[in-house]
Amino acid sequence: MHPLDIRLAPAAGVCWAATLVGILLGWRAALTTALVLMLFAAAVLARARTRRAAPAVLAVLVIGAGFALSIAWRAHAVATHPLSSTDDGGHATATIVLSDDPKLLRANGGAPFGGGNRVVVHAQLREVRTAGRTIDVGGAVVVLAPADGWLALLPGQRVEVRGRVTEPLHRDLSVATIRATGPPSSVSEAPMLQRFAGAIRHNLSDTATRALGSDSAGLLPGMVVGDTSGMSDELLTDFKVAGLSHLTAVSGANFSILLGAVLLAVRGLTLGPRAGAAIAGVALVLFVVVVRPSPSVLRAAVMGSIGLLALVTGRRKQALPALGGAIIALLALFPSLAVDFGFALSVFATAGLIVLAPSWADWLRARGWPRWAAEMVAVASAAFAVTAPIIVGMSGTVGLVSILANLLVALVVPPVTVLGASAAVLASIWSPPAVLLARMAGPPLWWMVWVARHAAAFPGATMTVPGGLAGASVAAGAVALTIVALRFGITRRLLLAIAIGVAAVLIPVRISNPGWPPAGWIFVACDVGQGDGLVVSTGDGRAVVVDVGPDPSAMRTCLDRLGIHSVALLILSHLHADHITGLAGVLRSRSVAAVALGPMKLPAEGFRSVVETTAEMRTPLLDLAAGDRIDFPSLHLRVLAPLLPQPRDPVEAADSANDQSLVIAADTPAGRLLLTGDVEIAAQESLLRAGVDLHADILKVPHHGSRNTSNAFLAAVKPRLSVISVGADNTFGHPAPGLVSQLESLGSAVARTDRDGDVAVVMTGSGVGVVGSSDRATILS
Numbered sequence: 001m002h003p004l005d006i007r008l009a010p011a012a013g014v015c016w017a018a019t020l021v022g023i024l025l026g027w028r029a030a031l032t033t034a035l036v037l038m039l040f041a042a043a044v045l046a047r048a049r050t051r052r053a054a055p056a057v058l059a060v061l062v063i064g065a066g067f068a069l070s071i072a073w074r075a076h077a078v079a080t081h082p083l084s085s086t087d088d089g090g091h092a093t094a095t096i097v098l099s100d101d102p103k104l105l106r107a108n109g110g111a112p113f114g115g116g117n118r119v120v121v122h123a124q125l126r127e128v129r130t131a132g133r134t135i136d137v138g139g140a141v142v143v144l145a146p147a148d149g150w151l152a153l154l155p156g157q158r159v160e161v162r163g164r165v166t167e168p169l170h171r172d173l174s175v176a177t178i179r180a181t182g183p184p185s186s187v188s189e190a191p192m193l194q195r196f197a198g199a200i201r202h203n204l205s206d207t208a209t210r211a212l213g214s215d216s217a218g219l220l221p222g223m224v225v226g227d228t229s230g231m232s233d234e235l236l237t238d239f240k241v242a243g244l245s246h247l248t249a250v251s252g253a254n255f256s257i258l259l260g261a262v263l264l265a266v267r268g269l270t271l272g273p274r275a276g277a278a279i280a281g282v283a284l285v286l287f288v289v290v291v292r293p294s295p296s297v298l299r300a301a302v303m304g305s306i307g308l309l310a311l312v313t314g315r316r317k318q319a320l321p322a323l324g325g326a327i328i329a330l331l332a333l334f335p336s337l338a339v340d341f342g343f344a345l346s347v348f349a350t351a352g353l354i355v356l357a358p359s360w361a362d363w364l365r366a367r368g369w370p371r372w373a374a375e376m377v378a379v380a381s382a383a384f385a386v387t388a389p390i391i392v393g394m395s396g397t398v399g400l401v402s403i404l405a406n407l408l409v410a411l412v413v414p415p416v417t418v419l420g421a422s423a424a425v426l427a428s429i430w431s432p433p434a435v436l437l438a439r440m441a442g443p444p445l446w447w448m449v450w451v452a453r454h455a456a457a458f459p460g461a462t463m464t465v466p467g468g469l470a471g472a473s474v475a476a477g478a479v480a481l482t483i484v485a486l487r488f489g490i491t492r493r494l495l496l497a498i499a500i501g502v503a504a505v506l507i508p509v510r511i512s513n514p515g516w517p518p519a520g521w522i523f524v525a526c527d528v529g530q531g532d533g534l535v536v537s538t539g540d541g542r543a544v545v546v547d548v549g550p551d552p553s554a555m556r557t558c559l560d561r562l563g564i565h566s567v568a569l570l571i572l573s574h575l576h577a578d579h580i581t582g583l584a585g586v587l588r589s590r591s592v593a594a595v596a597l598g599p600m601k602l603p604a605e606g607f608r609s610v611v612e613t614t615a616e617m618r619t620p621l622l623d624l625a626a627g628d629r630i631d632f633p634s635l636h637l638r639v640l641a642p643l644l645p646q647p648r649d650p651v652e653a654a655d656s657a658n659d660q661s662l663v664i665a666a667d668t669p670a671g672r673l674l675l676t677g678d679v680e681i682a683a684q685e686s687l688l689r690a691g692v693d694l695h696a697d698i699l700k701v702p703h704h705g706s707r708n709t710s711n712a713f714l715a716a717v718k719p720r721l722s723v724i725s726v727g728a729d730n731t732f733g734h735p736a737p738g739l740v741s742q743l744e745s746l747g748s749a750v751a752r753t754d755r756d757g758d759v760a761v762v763m764t765g766s767g768v769g770v771v772g773s774s775d776r777a778t779i780l781s
Contacts, residue, residue: 005320005321006320007056007321007324008320008321008323008324008325008328009320009324010056010060011059011060011063011064011324011328012323012324012327012328014037014060014061014063014064014067015063015064015067015327015328015331015332016327016331016338017064018030018033018034018037018064018065018067018068018071019067019071019331019335019338020338020339021033021068021071022068022071022072022074022075022335023071023075023171023172023173023335023336023338023339024171024339026075026079027071027072027073027075027076027079028072030068030069030071030072030075031068031069031072033064033065033068034065034066034068034069034072037061037062037064037065037068038061038062038065040061041058041061041062041065044057044058044061045058063328067331067332070332070335071335074173074335075173077139078139078173078174078175081137081139081175081176082128082130082135082137083125083128083130083137083139083141083165083175083176084175084176090130090131090164090165091130091162091163091164091165092128092129092130092162092163092165092178093128093129093130093160093161093162094125094126094127094128094129094141094160094161094162094163094178095125095126095127095128095158095159095160095186096123096124096125096126096141096143096158096159096160096161097123097124097126097156097157097158098121098122098123098153098154098155098156098157098159099122099123099124099140099155100121100122100155100292101153101154101155101292102119102120102121102145102147102150102151102153103119103120103121104118104119104147104151104229118144118145118146118147118622119144119145119146119147119150119151120142120143120144120620121142121143121144121145121150121153122140122141122142122143123140123141123142123143124138124139124140124141125137125138125139125140125141125175126138126158130165139174139175139176140172140173140174140175140336141174141175141176141177141178142168142169142174142176142177142178143161143163143177143178143179143180144177144178144179144180144620145161145163145179145180145182145183145184146180146182146183148183149182149183149184150180150183150184153184153187153190154190154194154195154197154198155190155194155292156190156191156193156194157187157188157189157190157194158186158187158188159184159185159186159187159188160184160185160186161178161180161184161185162180162181162182162185163178163179163180163181164178164179164181165177165178166178166179167611169615169618169620169621170339170615170618171339171615172336172339172340173335173336174336193289194289196289197289197290199428200225200290200424200425200427200428201221201225201227201290201424203424203427203428203434204220204221204224204225204227204420204423204424204427205217205221205227205229205230206427207423207424207427207431207434207435207438208220208221208230208423208438209230210435210438211435211436211438211439211442212438212439212441212442212445213442213446214232215231215232215235215445215446215449216441216442216445216446216449217230218230218231218232218235219231219235219248219445219448219449220416220420220423220438220441220445221420222247222248223247223248223413223416223417223420224291224417224420224421224423224424225290225291225424226248226249226291226292228248231248234539234542235449235452235453236248237456237541237542237565237566237591238452238453238455238456238457239452239456240566240591241399241455241456241541241565241566242399242401242402242405242451242452242455242456243384243399243401243402243403243405243406243455244402244405244406244409244448244451244452244455246345246349247409247413247448249342255284255287255301257413257414257417257418258283258287258417258418258421259280259283259284259287261418261421262279262280262283263276263280266279266280284301285301287301288301290424298330298334298337302325302326302329302330319354320351320354320355323347323350323351323354327347330343341390341394341618344390345387345390345391348386348387348390349383349386349387351386352382352383352385352386352387353379353382353383355382356378356382356385356386357375357378357379357381357382357383358378360374360377360378360381360382361374361375361377361378361379362374364377364378376407376410376411377407379410380403380406380407380410381403383406384402384403384406385479385482385483386479388475388479389472389473389475389476389479390472392471392472392474392475393468393469393471393472393475394588394617398475401455401456401458402455404455405451405452405455408447408451409447409448409451412444412447412448413448415441415444416441416444416445416448419437419438419440419441420437420438420441422434422437423435423437423438423441456541456565457540457541468588516561516562516758516760516773517561517562517563517758517760517762517773518760518762518769518771519762520762520763520764521537521562521760521761521762522536522537522668522669522670522761522762522763523535523536523537523666523668523670523673523698523760523761524558524562524758524759524760524761525700525723525725525751525753525758525759526549526554526555526558526559526725526753526758527554527558527753527754527757527758527759527773528548528549528550528551528554528555528558528582528725528753529549529550529551529554529727529728530550530578530704530726530727530730530732530734531547531549531550531551531578531579531581531582531704531725531727532546532547532549532573532578532579532677532678532700532704532725533545533547533548533549533554533555533558533582533725534546534547534675534700534725535558535559535562535564536635536666536668536673537635537668538568538632538633538634538635539633539634541563541564541565541566542564542565542566542567542568543559543562543564543566543567543568544567544568544569544570544571544632544635544637544666545559545564545567545569545570545571545586546570546571546573546664546675547571547572547573547579547580547677548570548572548579548580548581548582548583548585548586549578549579549581549582550577550578550579550581550582551581551582551585552581552582552583552584552585552586552588553585554582554585555582555585555586556582556585556586556588556589558758559586559589559590560589561758561773564590565590565591566590566591566592566593567586567590567591567592567593568593568632569593569594569596569630570583570586570587570592570594570595570596571595571596571624571662571664572595572596572597572598572610572662573598573661573662573663573664573675573677573678574598574600574657574658574660574661574662574677574678575597575600575601575602575603575606575607575610575657576603576606576657576658576678577606579677579678580606580609580610581609583595583609583610583613583614584613584617587613587614587617587619588617592617592619593620594619594620594621594622595610595614595619595620595621595622596621596622596623596624597610597621597622597623597624598623598624598625598642598660598661598662599623599625599642599646599660600642600646600657600660602657603657624639624662625639626639626640626641626642626643627639634668634669635666635667635668636666636667637664637665637666637667638664638665638667639662639663639664640663640664640665640687640692640694641661641662641663641679641683641686641687641692642659642660642661642662642663642683642686643683643686643687643690644656644659644660644682644683644686646660656682657678658677658678658679658680658683658703659679659680659682659683660683661676661677661678661679661683662675662677663675663676663677663679663683663687665693665696669763670697670698670761670762670763670768671696671697671698671720671768672695672696672697672698673696673697673698673699673700674694674696674698674699674700674717674719675700676699676700676701676702677702677703678702678703678704678706679702679703680702680703680706680708680709681708681709681710681713684702684709684710684712684713685710685712685713687713688712688713688716694713694716694717695716695717695718696717696719697719697720697721697768698719698720698721698722698723698761699714699717699719699721699722699723699748700723700725701722701723701724701725701735701739701743703734704724704725704726704727704730704732704734704735705724705726705734705735705736705739705740705752706732706734706735706736706739707733707736707738707739709739711742714742714743714746715746718746718747718748719743719746719748720747720748720749721748721749721750721751721761721770722743722748722749722750722751723751723752723753723759724740724750724751724752724753724754725753726752726753726754727753727754728754728755729754730754735752749770751770751772755772755774756772756773756774757772757773757774758772758773759771759772759773760772760773
């Protein structure tokens, strides 16, 4: 076995680290990094005669310093950009060129946010008009806009957009976020190549729709060109939980399959290596254009180009140097990839396949495994091992079924990819054979959907663990220890026995006696202490969350017990700590489509905390206001308040945050819920004056049962059940005894999280019931 050539690995690592420093810490930190690296280089140069490795070390330090200087220049340009000096929330008109297709901001269930669908658009600035001046300027921007007029745009089109200029959503070298107020204007024609690519994508989607069932029709374009717009939210979530979402991201594996098919066809035509390389190179460029340059595709394209160069020059291609060269080249051209989780996953997965998979496959074959089985298991296991720490750090979850799910679909991925790509080419030339090829892909597509659905539904398909840097470090240590332990026979047998024992105990228990939550639950008030954490079901494993309590671990634990793996929308009623501090516990442990806020963005520290946490997790922030409607399967939300004007004085406004809470009416199979945040008497009276229909079957009592609730408001609601989210032995005297007595006098049952634990509203055979988790006692039936 030839030793691995790791000479480019240190250089790639140093370049990546230097780029990260500049993007995350700013241009001053990048300049400092460059200076430190140059000082080390000078020290190495001074002692170069006495050290054989000095030239290699010197080269790494010099290229690292070069990257640090380059990213310092770029970061300084972002920090001093004209839009950076624009007042946050000020309006501007910008001329932009789209960098990618507009992406619909999804809510599971297809719900529109804030009264209408919205899109996110990545673009490059060309000109900005603000405060009476026009500036010719570049820079990357992100546009959040109503979907109307945007969805049909293609990369390369030049448009004008008017909107509010705010801070960038993420630290990724973008200079600003533009929150558009309407459709684009002055729309130019897309470049010919992008029109060609758009036609291929559209024709493939149309062919799949005519040839296949709905799920398979949405999956085929996702696998071939990365277009997931036809996939339902449920199917996307199932693929993510099952660990199969990489199949719809057009990863390097898809590229390798297609390039391999092209080279095989070229070999069949008995063409020479130079002609074959030229044809494969053209296919590479067209593939990148059609699928759009996602991080994994760019990585695969650069790596493939290095391989083509080796083919033309007659030199032996080695995969690890090619990967190192790909990292360096991509970061030089697109430095924002340094903070892209998809790029990191792609790089580490490829490194795992190069470094770990071959030796693991050899080990299995030496013990009698067939070659095909050994390679499949080795590839899936290596990919899981090297990407698990990144996934843990990013999401705080570990997929326990992903290896098995990937093994089950591994054999059908290549034929689906080749058949789909062939159908995409033919669909623009002659439709009937394209439809035939798409139908041939139908059975393997059905199999992939079946595996994803059943894997995602398996009890304990994902396990919640601490996320962030600490969680990733622990996961990396656990993976490394496991790999070392598996080298010894006694530890292999011990780990196998433990795994079998745990599975034998937990799986039957989870299937036959799931315990909490009770079957048929519709709404749960989580016991998060002195705060609110509310969950409304939208389907199996999916929910809308309203407020997240004061403790991330308490909110995460509640959602874990409910089996929630996907949050269609997370609403924060207002920005007090007892309603928002648990945000990280939700965002880091499951899929969250978006976080929605009311009009009040005070207290400032609360708003800043929410912005930073959502930016870290790349979760969109949306605005809600009175009158907005949001619809999900079996759940319909209507925003009733706030109706009171916001005080102009910032101190007075912050003090009135409770009365600026979002009040939401939720129509569910269990009846109407009224979710009231912390509204007090002034906000309650504004709702009564406005003649708003407040009647509800279930009331989330305002402000943890505070005495600042009017009897007229309670009488207008007249709930059958009142739920008070309150901490045990709190120092505020919540809930007020007089309030509880008033509710009982109205004929309402009262459930309290301090006494009953998590409170669940359930559908039973005879109607609606309410159960507490502390003793599983029925509160109302």
